[in-house]
Amino acid sequence: MRIPVETFRLENGLLVTLSEDHTAPIVAVNLWYHVGSANEKIGRTGFAHLFEHMLFQGSAHVSSNEHFELIQRAGGTLNGSTWLERTNYFETVPSNELGLALWLEADRMGELLPAMTQAKLDTQRDVVKNERRWSVDNQPYGTFLEKMQELVFPPSHPFQHSLIGSMDDLSAASLDDIAQFFATYYSPDNAVLSLAGDFDSADARKMVDDYFGPIPRGKTRPPLPPMDLPPVFGKRLRELVYDSVSLPRLFMAFRSPVFGSQTYYAASITSAILGLRRGSRLHRSLVRERQVAADASAFTFDLAKGTDLLVVDVTARPETSAAQLEEEVEREIDHLYREGVSETEVRRATSLIETDLTASLQSAGERADRLSMFATYFGDPALINEQADRYRAVTPEQVNEIISERLGENNRASLIYVPKEGVESEQMLAAAGTG
Amino acid sequence: MVTSLRPKPGPARSYRFPQFKDETLPIGVRLITAPVVKLPIVTVLVLVNAGSTSEPRGKEGVAALTAAGLLEGTARLDGAQFAEKFEQLGTSLESGADWDSAFLKITVLSNKLEEAVKLLGDAISNPVFPDREIERLKGERLAEILQLETEPRGLADEKFSEFLYDDESRYSRPDEGSTESISSLTRDDVEQFYRSNYNSGATTVIVAGDISSENAKKLVIEAFGKWPHGSSRQQPLSVKARTTRKRIHIVNKPDAPQSELRIGHVGLPRKHPDFFPTLVMNAVLGGLFGSRINLNLREAHGYTYGASSFYDWRRGAGPFVVSTAVESDVTAPALREILIEIDRIRDEKISAEELSLARDYLEGVFPIRYETTAAIASALATMAIYDLNPEYYDSYRTNIRNVSEDAVLNAARTHLHPELLQTVIVGDAATVRDSLTDNSLGEVTVHDA
Numbered sequence: 001m002r003i004p005v006e007t008f009r010l011e012n013g014l015l016v017t018l019s020e021d022h023t024a025p026i027v028a029v030n031l032w033y034h035v036g037s038a039n040e041k042i043g044r045t046g047f048a049h050l051f052e053h054m055l056f057q058g059s060a061h062v063s064s065n066e067h068f069e070l071i072q073r074a075g076g077t078l079n080g081s082t083w084l085e086r087t088n089y090f091e092t093v094p095s096n097e098l099g100l101a102l103w104l105e106a107d108r109m110g111e112l113l114p115a116m117t118q119a120k121l122d123t124q125r126d127v128v129k130n131e132r133r134w135s136v137d138n139q140p141y142g143t144f145l146e147k148m149q150e151l152v153f154p155p156s157h158p159f160q161h162s163l164i165g166s167m168d169d170l171s172a173a174s175l176d177d178i179a180q181f182f183a184t185y186y187s188p189d190n191a192v193l194s195l196a197g198d199f200d201s202a203d204a205r206k207m208v209d210d211y212f213g214p215i216p217r218g219k220t221r222p223p224l225p226p227m228d229l230p231p232v233f234g235k236r237l238r239e240l241v242y243d244s245v246s247l248p249r250l251f252m253a254f255r256s257p258v259f260g261s262q263t264y265y266a267a268s269i270t271s272a273i274l275g276l277r278r279g280s281r282l283h284r285s286l287v288r289e290r291q292v293a294a295d296a297s298a299f300t301f302d303l304a305k306g307t308d309l310l311v312v313d314v315t316a317r318p319e320t321s322a323a324q325l326e327e328e329v330e331r332e333i334d335h336l337y338r339e340g341v342s343e344t345e346v347r348r349a350t351s352l353i354e355t356d357l358t359a360s361l362q363s364a365g366e367r368a369d370r371l372s373m374f375a376t377y378f379g380d381p382a383l384i385n386e387q388a389d390r391y392r393a394v395t396p397e398q399v400n401e402i403i404s405e406r407l408g409e410n411n412r413a414s415l416i417y418v419p420k421e422g423v424e425s426e427q428m429l430a431a432a433g434t435g
Numbered sequence: 436m437v438t439s440l441r442p443k444p445g446p447a448r449s450y451r452f453p454q455f456k457d458e459t460l461p462i463g464v465r466l467i468t469a470p471v472v473k474l475p476i477v478t479v480l481v482l483v484n485a486g487s488t489s490e491p492r493g494k495e496g497v498a499a500l501t502a503a504g505l506l507e508g509t510a511r512l513d514g515a516q517f518a519e520k521f522e523q524l525g526t527s528l529e530s531g532a533d534w535d536s537a538f539l540k541i542t543v544l545s546n547k548l549e550e551a552v553k554l555l556g557d558a559i560s561n562p563v564f565p566d567r568e569i570e571r572l573k574g575e576r577l578a579e580i581l582q583l584e585t586e587p588r589g590l591a592d593e594k595f596s597e598f599l600y601d602d603e604s605r606y607s608r609p610d611e612g613s614t615e616s617i618s619s620l621t622r623d624d625v626e627q628f629y630r631s632n633y634n635s636g637a638t639t640v641i642v643a644g645d646i647s648s649e650n651a652k653k654l655v656i657e658a659f660g661k662w663p664h665g666s667s668r669q670q671p672l673s674v675k676a677r678t679t680r681k682r683i684h685i686v687n688k689p690d691a692p693q694s695e696l697r698i699g700h701v702g703l704p705r706k707h708p709d710f711f712p713t714l715v716m717n718a719v720l721g722g723l724f725g726s727r728i729n730l731n732l733r734e735a736h737g738y739t740y741g742a743s744s745f746y747d748w749r750r751g752a753g754p755f756v757v758s759t760a761v762e763s764d765v766t767a768p769a770l771r772e773i774l775i776e777i778d779r780i781r782d783e784k785i786s787a788e789e790l791s792l793a794r795d796y797l798e799g800v801f802p803i804r805y806e807t808t809a810a811i812a813s814a815l816a817t818m819a820i821y822d823l824n825p826e827y828y829d830s831y832r833t834n835i836r837n838v839s840e841d842a843v844l845n846a847a848r849t850h851l852h853p854e855l856l857q858t859v860i861v862g863d864a865a866t867v868r869d870s871l872t873d874n875s876l877g878e879v880t881v882h883d884a
Contacts, residue, residue: 001474023473024802025448061439065734069725073792074444075799094799099442110437126737126762133692134740134760140585198448207442214436246581277528278506279518288515291571294578317578344523351525351547358476359527359542362807419585 001358002385003367006201007375012217013189016208017371017381019196021364027197029101030090030368031109032376034192035185037165038084038158038224038305046128046165047173049082051181053124055089056080060111064120067104074100077365084159085304086376092365095198099207105193106211109186116178125170132164140245141417151239152253152309152413158224159306187218192375196367227306231255231405237413240322242420247294248322249315250329251415254406256310259302260378265390266398267300267406271310272349273341273399274298274332279348282314285332292320292328304377310406322418330412337407340400350391357388450802452828453811456648463635463664466655467815468648471808475545477644478808479552481559482816484667485537485632487610488750495605496612497620497628498532500572504625505539506530507568509561514568517558526551534610535750535820537633542809545645549654556658562629569622576617580609584884587688587695587760591861594882595697598684599754599857601675606751634665639819644808674752676701681856681877686884687864694766694862698773698876699756700855705748705821712846713746715838718793720744720780720847721757725792727776732759738769750821755851763863767870770858774875777856780847784840798832 006018037048058064071078076093091101136142146162153160193212195204232255256270257263275282275298282296295315300308312333316325360366367384374383455469487498506528507514521528524547530539539559543551583589593609600607612620640659642651703713714722721728721744732742742759757777761769805811818827856876860867864881871879 021473024806025450026803026806060437061441065725065730069792072723072725072796075795075797075801075803077800077803092803094444094447094802096445096447097799100444103437103442106437123734123737127733127740130693130738130760130762131740133762138587138691138693138695138760140582211437214438244585246583246585247578277518277522279515279522284515284518287575288568288571291574294575315578317574318581348519348522352522352527353525355476355525355527355542355544358474358544359807359809362474362476364806 001388003361005371005382005384007381008205010188010209010213012213012215013187014212015192015375015379017192017194017375018199018201018204019194019367019371020199020201021196021367022198025095025198026092026364027095027098027195027199028090028092028364028368029098029105030194030196030365030372031088031105032192032372033087033186034085034190034376035087036083036085037161037163039185040161043169044173044177045161045169046163047169047177047181048087049164050124050128050170050173051178052080052082052087053128054116054121054178055108055112057120057124058115059108060114061107062104062115064115067108070100070104076101082163084163088369088372090365090369098195098199098204102207102211106215109188109191109212110215112182112186113179116175118175121173121175121178125173128164129167129170132167136164140243141249143241143243144251144415147239147241148251148253148311148415151237151415152233152255154229156225157229157306158227159303183219184221188212188215189217190221192372194368194371194375194381196371197364224305229255229307231307232408232411233413234410236409239415241415241417243417245417245419247316247318248320248325248419249313249417250322250325252312252329252333253413253415254310254411255307256300256406257402258306258308259300259304260383263398263402264308265394266402267308267310268353269346269349269391269394269399270341270402270407271298271300272353273345274312274336276349276352281336282312282329282332286314286328290328292317292324322416326414326416333407333412337403340403341396343396346394346396346399350394353391354388452805452814453643455815457825460652460656462656462660462662464655464659464662465639465819466652467639467641467819468651469643469811469815470647471644471811473645475645476542476808477545477548477642477646478540478542478812479555480641480812480816481539481555482639482641482819483537483633484637484669485628486532486535488534488605488672489632489670490605490628493616494620494624494628495608495616496576497624498537499611500569500576500620501625501628502530502532502537502539503572504564504569505558505562507565507572508563509557510563511557511561513565517554520554521551524551534606534753538816540809540812548646552654552658559633560659560661564622564625564629566622569625573617573620576611577614579611580614580617587691587693587861590686590884591695591697591859594684594686594861595699595756595857595859596754598677598682598859599699599701601673601677604673604675606674606753607677635659635662636664636666638662639816641812641815641819643811643815672751674701676855678857679855681854683858683860683871683876683879685864685867685879685881686859686861687881688861688884689863689865691763691862693760694763694860694867695760696766696769697756697758697859698770698856699754700852700857701752702746702755703850704750704752706823709846709850711834712838712842713850715790715793715797715835716780716843716846716850717744717746718797719785719789719843720776723793723796727780728757728773731772731776732761732769736765736772738762738765763866766860766862766867767872770876774853777851777853781851781853784844787840790840790843794835794838797835801832
């Protein structure tokens with residue numbers, strides 16, 4: 001199964017990919033800007049994400065929140081998201097509204113700054129602080145991502161600091177920062193535009209050219225600091241977090257080959273063998289047989305620079321202590337490290353991944369997002385059609401090679417959440433006394 | 436620079452919800468097939484009228500446990516072997532139970548469909564519910580319940596249901612059971628629930644994707660042929676409210692940085708003549724990003740990351756609820772703004788712009804909702820579970836378009852009840868309580884989490 005992919009570049013550097021599919025009268029528009037939290041300056045953690053919020057606050061010809069309104073009025077869905085390496089903006093609209101979606105994206109890429117005000121920044125800062133409270137501070141295990149980044153990346157590495165940002169840094173962000181960030185990173189030559197769905201290629205090219213063509217190329221962007229890291233941590237890393245959680249939970253991370261690299265696919269299959277679905281090793285052993293875990297899974301971050309991370313995520317049963325949980329998981333990893341995998345296990349993982357790949361490509365939004373991803377990271381959106389083959393080509397030997405290279409004791413970073421029950425109940429008593 | 440001229444939409448291309456065939460097979464099972472030729476993939480969804488509202492009192496959680504237990508093996512294959520076989524075929528597999536039904540769902544590449552459906556038929560027809568695995572599943576559910584104690588969103592949802600519905604309503608208790616009910620369940624309870632609720636007459640199989648209706652029918656007849664005959668039975672369901680007075684319940688989480696808020700009352704059953712006007716009314720009130728409640732709380736005040744309202748549509752009257760999380764300090768003003776919005780939509784007609792935003796959105800987004808085989812199967816499941824007419828999806832957009840400002844006002848006045856609002860705040864009682872001074876939401880009670 002292959003989806004059509006057409007690629008061209010505008011004179012201002014915007015890379016455009018088109019993938020026609022006329023099964024439904026809808027079209028997805030997807031923009032990736034090659035900027036994420038990794039590009040933030042010291043003292044401005046969380047800025048890339050705060051900036052993403054500001055992109056919905058209007059532009060030269062669009063008033064505050066009108067972007068949302070116009071797309072929803074057109075019968076479309078939309079959003080944006082920020083990650084370590086990129087920020088994306090996307091909408092899926094009825095196909096006769098393609099022009100509107102492109103125009104809105106072009107207007108904010110071309111002329112965001114006239115619409116920026118201190119009042120809008122202050123409100124979005126409050127919204128983002130509430131997002132932080134909601135998804136990080138007031139959510140069990142919600143600090144997982146930022147604590148993991150801190151544990152596994154060396155200080156000053158661009159992936160080391162928090163994506164959502166600290167409250168202090170969010171408070172410090174100014175309109176000047178907005179203007180600078182916009183001028184530096186939000187230019188056509190630092191972006192990829194993908195369309196997937198029901199459009200005529202010639203019409204789409206013309207619209208893209210009309211709306212995005214006049215936007216000038218950006219200035220030179222400051223290079224990221226060196227990202228490369230050795231293949232292993234070189235020692236065991238470990239951090240205990242006493243938190244307001246009910247059950248111990250262990251996140252164990254391994255440095256692994258960057259997304260899209262030759263060996264990435266074997267690492268991704270390793271992760272599926274360990275923790276994808278109920279037939280995976282960790283689920284079968286720790287949840288089903290030994291009944292020490294309530295849940296077990298594994299995944300890769302899919303980072304394309306520096307190093308990727310393969311993460312094992314296991315939640316204890318109430319009877320299992322944090323120490324016991326850690327011991328059980330270590331034993332499984334040791335076992336895999338010593339014995340390697342069987343061909344059957346590789347086949348199970350590959351089959352599951354293939355179904356998931358196919359299922360996700362049913363959606364125009366997913367197609368467009370993946371086209372943008374491969375174009376942004378590798379300059380080649382057509383890689384979208386190579387993925388199933390790359391997985392199928394992986395042999396058990398290659399998986400075992402990755403395992404012996406990356407799953408040893410010198411490449412394990414454990415982040416362990418432990419319920420702080422005792423402390424918790426004291427606080428509760430104090431609060432009841434004063435309330 | 437970018438042109439200031441806003442593009443006008445071109446002519447819209449027509450869209451029709453995938454055509455489907457709906458029949459009762461000689462084996463007693465209802466079969467709905469929707470051939471969709473796009474990618475070589477198929478979703479099969481088996482629905483059994485055996486959700487948590489079919490549970491006997493005191494056995495809460497047995498419906499979910501039974502549905503999960505179906506994958507724990509037959510006389511021929513144990514649970515681990517089942518998982519292995521399904522997964523070797525690349526099957527994405529889920530089972531569970533909600534209020535209205537139990538379900539088993541697979542999505543698989545079309546060339547593996549036949550084998551996967553055979554396994555599915557085996558799982559549902561010949562389960563043995565091994566004692567050890569049922570005990571394990573109970574343990575996993577108990578762990579989940581424990582997690583809720585420190586998870587404000589889930590806790591707020593659960594407490595809201597508890598304070599909203601009378602004890603006699605199944606809806607007042609967690610759909611997957613409580614610590615007490617789960618602890619007391621045995622494998623015999625599971626077996627008995629299975630025997631009395633799972634049969635051909637209670638079952639609907641939905642097949643959506645890259646397969647013809649004819650081939651789907653053959654597969655289903657073969658896989659479900661040994662399925663015991665029987666008929667579906669509907670247990671009477673109470674949706675009685677716990678109280679007719681407004682109340683505020685604070686579930687104390689000392690030092691919580693935010694208050695999780697749930698404000699609402701008993702809503703409407705899914706199959707209700709006012710469904711469409713109520714849907715549009717709610718879209719304007721709190722259903723859309725551009726709704727009154729979200730624009731007010733998020734964009735005007737910055738109180739929250741997001742605020743929304745919804746009707747939880749079920750066979751019986753599920754809750755109407757406004758849901759948000761706000762910084763602890765602004766809990767009282769946020770509640771006040773929500774009340775203002777509920778009153779305002781009952782006091783005066785919405786504007787023509789608001790009406791067109793809601794209608795155009797619901798109408799336009801319709802084809803975007805059905806891009807995947809799983810989404811199509813789930814839409815057909817809604818039709819089957821709530822006994823909607825076969826033209827429901829074909830007439831959906833016309834029904835939305837026909838909703839007027841007057842119908843919205845009427846829906847708001849008839850189906851929003853400010854005098855009945857129950858409010859649950861999961862947050863720091865010490866900060867929140869003193870600020871709730873005006874009593875407009877009723878008497879305040881503080882509970883331990």
